[in-house]
Amino acid sequence: MTEPLITLDRVSKAFAQRPVLANISMQLMRGEITTLIGPNGAGKSTLVRIILGLLQPDSGSVRPSPELEIGYMPQKIHIDPTLPISTCRFVQLANTSHRACHAALEQVGIGHLTQAPIQTLSGGEMQRALLARAIVRQPNFLVLDEPVQGVDVSGQNALYRMIAELSKSLNCGVLMVSHDLHLVMSATDHVICLNQHICCQGNPEQVTQDQAYIDIFGQTTAIYAHQHDHHHSIHGEVVDEQGNHQHGEGCSHD
């Protein structure tokens, strides 16, 4: 059994007394793609920031393995147009050689754009440049926060396939945050459904049949059809006809 890359033990976090994450425990493994899904405000970004070490949890522990090397791809970023910087140079900021940067850009399919000013890249090209930056140091763990934002549907498919291939060739663990479940499911080993706590988790087939998952995402995104026996609040939360939140298996909150 290999060591987990990073272990979270009962991690909780609140902002201004408002709990955002409660009792999150998980292990992220090498060679496994984990997708984090959940409605807006579920604490996905907060959890990612805690895993990255950008935020400290209020309680609980985050234990990275000693050889953990993270490659991070944030959500769509803005680079000020006054900063003259080529795509290659952007990737090289990761403190790598020119050659490694070229190889990474080739790997994500934008080798022809190395000299282009980064601000001139299209949405899909920019996401690829970010991916190149994330993989250029040969990490053993990739953290991707909504990697296909601003990319058209066919591009999204290609990008997910690329991520799956990269995780194989780098033999690294992947943690991905996503909204669009359909596309993600095919390229995922493990799904964690988050709504401040872990509602349910497992492989994609298990999760999509889990009542907690169906409660949150409804039948539009579930692979197996089911009776839509509940309503959604404007936040996407599941409510019954009286407007109360419905609990899934594993839901421990009130």
Next chain:
Amino acid sequence: MTDFLLYALLAGLGVALVAGPLGCFVVWRRMAYFGDTLAHSALLGVSLGVLLGINISITVAAVPLLIALGLVFLEQRGILSLDTLLGILSHSALATGLVLISLLPDVRVDLMSLLFGDLLAVTINDLWIIYGVAGSVTILLVALWKPLINITVHAEIASVEGVKVSAVRTALMLITALVIAIAMKIVGVLLITALLIIPAATARRVSRTPEQMAIIASLVAMVTVVMGLAMSWYSDAPAGPSVVVCSALLFLLSLTAPQRG
């Protein structure tokens, strides 16, 4: 050439050397208003220095630095937007500085030279300070160049890659406070931001890399110092504003050049 003109030229070139690259960061990081606030607080530094009998060269760097650190603290508390905070601090620092100066009993301080600079009054002592500071700032900028560019592009990626983001940010504030302290001599507190951002904006048009932009901004700033001094010499206009006018003219000229990178 007379001594005072030579001193003025050397002082201006020393400040221009570091104003170029620092100005680039001010432009890239959208810190123009921030720079203004620190510059205005330098006036408070002068009055506090005189009032407390501390060497003014120290207080004009220390007060902006304290204000910068205070800003970071207030911004993290998230009480008001940075923009509003800057507006409050900038103008209250300027006003407090002006009030304190007017209250000083025995000291006659030349307010005009504080507000708009007095390049032609530079002494050999000032030159030592200017080149000492410019030298240290250059060393800091070169040593921290990579992490500075990295956090400017994206602080979170830089942090995940192991850059000590808050330390680098604090260093940039220290650098800014130091440059403001020496630039004050040249163009005064009201025009410091112009000395920083106009050469950088001019350089942007013809640069393809951050390094090119920093070096060209330095050169542009040096040229404007020479032009401004010449203009001041022949027309008897005040030197600081003349430098800024020449800087603006060069910027307008650069707009005719095709954009690169």
